[in-house]
Amino acid sequence: MDAVTIPPPDQLDSLDDDSFRLVVREFLRQNYPEELRNPPHRLHWNECKDWYHKLAEKGWLCPGWPKEYGGLGLSPSKQIILTEEYERYGVARTPDHGIVMLGPLVIRYGTEEQKKRFLPKILTGEHIWCQGYSEPNAGSDLAALRTEAVLDGDHYVVNGQKIWTTLATDANWIFLLVRTDKQAKKQEGISFLLVDMKTPGITVKPIINLELHDEFCEVFFDNVRVPKENLVGQLNKGWDMAKALLGFERIFLGSPRQSAYALSRLKILAERMGVWEDETFQDRYARLRLDLEDLKALYGTFVVKLKRGESLGPDVSMLKIIQTELFQRITDTMLEISGENAGLLEPMEGNRDLNIGGLFIQARPATIYGGSNEIQRNILSKNVLGLPG
Amino acid sequence: MSAALDESDRAESIRMIRDSAAAVVPPGGDMKRVRSLRFQDPGFEAGLFRQMGEMGWIGLRVPEAHGGSGLGLSEMCALAEELGAGLVPEPLIPCALSAGLLSALGGVGPLAQLLTGEKVVLTAWQEKADSLEVPGSPDAPRRFLPMAAGADIFLLPVREGGRIALYEQPAARAQVTVERTQDGGNFGTLQPKLGDAKKLADDVGEALAQGLDEAALVTSAYLLGVMERAFAMTLDYLKTRQQFGRVIGTFQALQHRAADLKMQIALTRASVEAAAATLDAGATGDARRAAVSRAKARASEASMLVTRQAIQLHGGIGYTDEYDVGLYLRKAMVLANQYGSAALHRRRFMAVSPEVEE
Numbered sequence: 141m142d143a144v145t146i147p148p149p150d151q152l153d154s155l156d157d158d159s160f161r162l163v164v165r166e167f168l169r170q171n172y173p174e175e176l177r178n179p180p181h182r183l184h185w186n187e188c189k190d191w192y193h194k195l196a197e198k199g200w201l202c203p204g205w206p207k208e209y210g211g212l213g214l215s216p217s218k219q220i221i222l223t224e225e226y227e228r229y230g231v232a233r234t235p236d237h238g239i240v241m242l243g244p245l246v247i248r249y250g251t252e253e254q255k256k257r258f259l260p261k262i263l264t265g266e267h268i269w270c271q272g273y274s275e276p277n278a279g280s281d282l283a284a285l286r287t288e289a290v291l292d293g294d295h296y297v298v299n300g301q302k303i304w305t306t307l308a309t310d311a312n313w314i315f316l317l318v319r320t321d322k323q324a325k326k327q328e329g330i331s332f333l334l335v336d337m338k339t340p341g342i343t344v345k346p347i348i349n350l351e352l353h354d355e356f357c358e359v360f361f362d363n364v365r366v367p368k369e370n371l372v373g374q375l376n377k378g379w380d381m382a383k384a385l386l387g388f389e390r391i392f393l394g395s396p397r398q399s400a401y402a403l404s405r406l407k408i409l410a411e412r413m414g415v416w417e418d419e420t421f422q423d424r425y426a427r428l429r430l431d432l433e434d435l436k437a438l439y440g441t442f443v444v445k446l447k448r449g450e451s452l453g454p455d456v457s458m459l460k461i462i463q464t465e466l467f468q469r470i471t472d473t474m475l476e477i478s479g480e481n482a483g484l485l486e487p488m489e490g491n492r493d494l495n496i497g498g499l500f501i502q503a504r505p506a507t508i509y510g511g512s513n514e515i516q517r518n519i520l521s522k523n524v525l526g527l528p529g
Numbered sequence: 530m531s532a533a534l535d536e537s538d539r540a541e542s543i544r545m546i547r548d549s550a551a552a553v554v555p556p557g558g559d560m561k562r563v564r565s566l567r568f569q570d571p572g573f574e575a576g577l578f579r580q581m582g583e584m585g586w587i588g589l590r591v592p593e594a595h596g597g598s599g600l601g602l603s604e605m606c607a608l609a610e611e612l613g614a615g616l617v618p619e620p621l622i623p624c625a626l627s628a629g630l631l632s633a634l635g636g637v638g639p640l641a642q643l644l645t646g647e648k649v650v651l652t653a654w655q656e657k658a659d660s661l662e663v664p665g666s667p668d669a670p671r672r673f674l675p676m677a678a679g680a681d682i683f684l685l686p687v688r689e690g691g692r693i694a695l696y697e698q699p700a701a702r703a704q705v706t707v708e709r710t711q712d713g714g715n716f717g718t719l720q721p722k723l724g725d726a727k728k729l730a731d732d733v734g735e736a737l738a739q740g741l742d743e744a745a746l747v748t749s750a751y752l753l754g755v756m757e758r759a760f761a762m763t764l765d766y767l768k769t770r771q772q773f774g775r776v777i778g779t780f781q782a783l784q785h786r787a788a789d790l791k792m793q794i795a796l797t798r799a800s801v802e803a804a805a806a807t808l809d810a811g812a813t814g815d816a817r818r819a820a821v822s823r824a825k826a827r828a829s830e831a832s833m834l835v836t837r838q839a840i841q842l843h844g845g846i847g848y849t850d851e852y853d854v855g856l857y858l859r860k861a862m863v864l865a866n867q868y869g870s871a872a873l874h875r876r877r878f879m880a881v882s883p884e885v886e887e
Contacts, residue, residue: 274845277771277772279772279844279845280772280773280844281772281773281774284772284773284774303845304845347849347850347851348849348850348851349848349849349850350840350848350849350850350855350858350859352850356849413658413659420872468837472833472837475833475862475865475866476866476870476871476872477659477870477872478658478659478866479657479658479659479660479673479866479870480655480658480659480672480673480716480866480867481658482862482863482865482866483710483711483712483716483862483863483864483866483867484708484709484710484711484716485568485708485709485710485711486708486709497711497862500862501711504837504840504841504848504858505845505848507841508840508841508844508845508847508848509845512841512844514780514782514783517782
């Protein structure tokens with residue numbers, strides 16, 4: 141078989157899907173740093189910026205953006221292939237909120253001037269974005285957010301607090317959902333505001349999570365003055381815009397990859413613990429394995445819909461629930477078979493494939509973030525099953 | 530002897546033990562002390578361990594003739610439950626195991642210094658994970674010694690002929706490697722060195738089997754305290770956290786989940802208290818093993834369920850290190866499999882328990 145050659149970025153979208161997959165594999169083999177494969181926690185900017193710049197330099201940074209803005213202009217189908225191959229290779233997530241969220245927002249709702257001002261700086265890595273949505277009293281009930289922006293001359297004055305802001309310590313810009321009309325119904329008084337993190341009055345405080353890692357932050361706003369041209373889209377339409385941005389990417393919360401990775405490690409662990417041949421273990425493993433295979437099949441039916449150009453319905457919530465709970469059951473099983481090793485802080489025998497407690501703890505927030513599984517079940521019962529209430 | 534106490538005396542004795550636990554478990558569940566000791570060596574306070582000795586806790590089960598308090602497992606379990614609620618890190622359970630052994634052998638070795646809490650004495654019986662077997666290999670590393678970073682003396686069971694002899698090896702010159710655990714404590718691995726050790730007794734086999742059973746039961750009680758407090762914190766949260774304009778405890782899906790957790794806690798308490806009463810009434814052999822395995826199987830599984838769900842029901846805040854509920858999950862991760870996992874105890878229960886005839 142011929143060696144795979146990597147075509148220039150503007151030709152990637154014209155490859156057929158199978159060739160594209162091979163190109164992605166080759167691209168990763170040539171470019172992705174071996175030591176960053178399957179990192180045990182979310183990487184900080186200083187740990188992954190070389191990879192970010194490499195992607196930027198090769199023109200691969202923004203797969204979903206149209207070519208005219210510097211993206212690859214890939215179809216959803218090819219974006220899914222790209223993500224699958226990244227996941228398979230164990231590629232770390234970069235601080236990608238500019239690429240995945242802010243870029244598409246500005247492209248869809250921004251003014252020409254906002255596009256010129258913000259998009260190129262995402263492509264160069266000069267602007268690293270974080271997302272300010274959740275607040276201490278607005279989690280599952282996000283529309284209850286209270287951080288307010290009040291117009292004062294040419295500026296909005298922002299006061300309030302955001303929480304669970306991923307990698308805010310690494311970011312130099314933040315996009316915010318802010319309340320701009322306190323009288324309106326709660327979804328109807330919210331706007332989208334872009335804020336330079338260096339503006340006086342902003343305080344960032346890292347939160348140590350159960351992984352003992354500072355992935356999340358609190359961000360406090362005390363009379364922060366933001367130029368009014370930093371408002372994106374229409375005033376008080378921020379909620380609709382944020383919802384519209386939740387596009388086909390929702391499928392990724394249900395990607396079987398996390399569970400597949402964990403299951404492969406469960407097998408390694410079971411062999412190491414001497415229970416692999418055990419009949420009762422085999423039955424448990426078979427159950428998990430079948431759940432994974434069936435999840436892959438169900439995931440595939442959603443992928444096929446996207447490939448046909450259809451959009452996702454509320455039933456995509458099923459994928460997120462099934463995937464995250466399977467991931468948790470696999471890591472629960474890891475704890476149950478590993479005896480006292482379950483309590484170790486570091487991977488057993490210094491082997492990253494035997495990161496028992498680490499993976500178990502990593503699996504915990506999966507049922508909380510991205511819309512908790514309780515909220516996903518509400519969506520299923522109301523919007524899919526049509527139950528009243 | 531404790532078994533002779535009548536029921537009301539017994540209840541009074543248990544109540545007094547629970548009250549005395551307040552000396553080291555701060556009211557209101559303040560975790561400041563527990564947090565300050567996490568991920569530091571030795572992982573506990575030597576001074577507080579001595580205080581436990583002064584209060585008679587290390588020798589709670591040791592007969593008065595050997596300098597102990599001569600109380601039963603019902604009292605010991607009540608105490609452990611209170612300590613579990615406060616996540617007290619001092620190695621009371623493994624040291625009580627050592628005290629039981631030295632007492633059973635007639636009050637030999639460093640028993641007196643252990644009972645006062647001057648010396649931390651750990652029994653180095655374990656050679657592989659998830660096992661209650663004591664092979665007693667002379668050279669095999671002894672694994673998973675709780676809080677070994679603070680040990681003064683190791684007791685070393687060694688097979689000699691058909692019996693298990695007991696040696697005492699000082700920690701000072703011992704080769705010990707220490708790994709940190711999720712709860713902020715540590716596990717040690719000891720490379721035994723019989724040349725440095727002194728023989729204490731020729732046959733410790735039955736005393737050790739009984740001691741391990743008692744340690745498994747007392748660990749179940751500690752886990753009961755862990756899950757009770759994690760559940761209480763969760764209930765408080767369900768009653769106060771507001772989303773969608775009402776407290777989240779009004780959502781029926783969450784009410785049902787809380788009810789399910791309560792039932793598992795109730796089953797654990799019933800199982801632990803029944804096992805303690807069975808042992809206090811003098812059960813030995815298979816009857817003792819069956820009672821203990823029932824309790825530990827339940828406590829291990831229920832404590833993981835309750836602490837996992839405590840995180841889920843708290844949402845994002847439960848995933849922060851700053852909020853205390855995560856400390857309870859981490860403790861359950863360490864103790865659920867100590868002195869036998871749920872699976873080990875289920876297997877052992879089936880092996881030793883006669884089928885119920887209806």
